Amino acid sequence: MRELDLTLFRAINRGPDWLEPVMVFFSEGNKWLPVQIGLLAVFVFLLWKKGTRTPAILAMVAWPFANAACEWVKYGLQFPRPSAELADAIVRVNRLTSYGSASAHSATMMSIAVVFLFYNRPAGYVWLAVALLTGYSRVFVGVHYPYQVLFGWALGAFVAFVLVKTWQSIERIRRSQVQESASPAEDQ
Numbered sequence: 001m002r003e004l005d006l007t008l009f010r011a012i013n014r015g016p017d018w019l020e021p022v023m024v025f026f027s028e029g030n031k032w033l034p035v036q037i038g039l040l041a042v043f044v045f046l047l048w049k050k051g052t053r054t055p056a057i058l059a060m061v062a063w064p065f066a067n068a069a070c071e072w073v074k075y076g077l078q079f080p081r082p083s084a085e086l087a088d089a090i091v092r093v094n095r096l097t098s099y100g101s102a103s104a105h106s107a108t109m110m111s112i113a114v115v116f117l118f119y120n121r122p123a124g125y126v127w128l129a130v131a132l133l134t135g136y137s138r139v140f141v142g143v144h145y146p147y148q149v150l151f152g153w154a155l156g157a158f159v160a161f162v163l164v165k166t167w168q169s170i171e172r173i174r175r176s177q178v179q180e181s182a183s184p185a186e187d188q
Helices: 002-013 017-031 033-048 053-076 104-119 121-140 146-182
Strands: none
Touching: 002 121, 002 146, 017 033, 017 104, 017 121, 033 053, 053 104, 053 146, 104 121, 104 146, 121 146
């Protein structure tokens, strides 16, 4: 399995140089102030747009939970990054030497995608494309192995799934309580 992961890493990491600006954007863009402001504007817009308030709120909750889950995994499962381990890795961003057990970038974007896939499929497909490109970019720039990206995607999807199902349970309980309080009391 390790050989397959290394082969896939090298195939993606040695991709064409003309892809570098796009891949660096998807890999590092969330650290840039203009992108952060743009993402904030998108979520503020979604909070006010009919039909996207709930997924926007849940996505804003899922993001930090997915990131925290990755940090916990990295603390417990300390697997090295290719940028720290492979001499032949092409590193197109700052060389990271911290552990990269699960890609937090991949997890956070996948958590947003899964939330939107539950509530607003068209937006979910857009976020899914962003999540897939983000994960691919992390391998392309040399800071994660493919298995670390897959682990991040799975972790992000799991966090979002648990969050959505928890929210749906809370909504069912709330609706049943509202219905009970609205129905006339029975005479005894």
